[in-house]
Amino acid sequence: MAENVCLNSIKDIIARTGLSRSTVYEEMDSGRLRSVKVGRRRLIPESALIDYINSLIGATTQTADFE
Template sequence: MVTAQSLSSPSSARLYRVSETAQLLSLSRSVIYELIRSGRLRSVREGRSRRIPGSAIAEYIALLEREAS
């Protein structure tokens, strides 16, 4: 299971699947793909699959916090 605490650990270099990212951020998979397309959420390709670095998730959360203030 993906937790917010796992993002703050040294293993935040982990690559998350789109479904894991969606679960972590409480968003749908289609919203995650839209965030990737719009450039608001960084991702990388690994073969044919799309992965989201833990650091990109943390950056996206920080972006949301900045926009809220």
């Protein structure tokens, strides 16, 4: 049986993260923020958003260790 997946729109991601629209698209284009295409829309799975935020937290922690 298929698992239910929560998908977020670009507007949802902007509202939740405070990132600009262009930054969200840059992060998706680079592969740092995974997305799926559904019809003409790009949607971000909740798990991809969590992974993206965790990667930012990890990068911040590693940078702080060097100071």
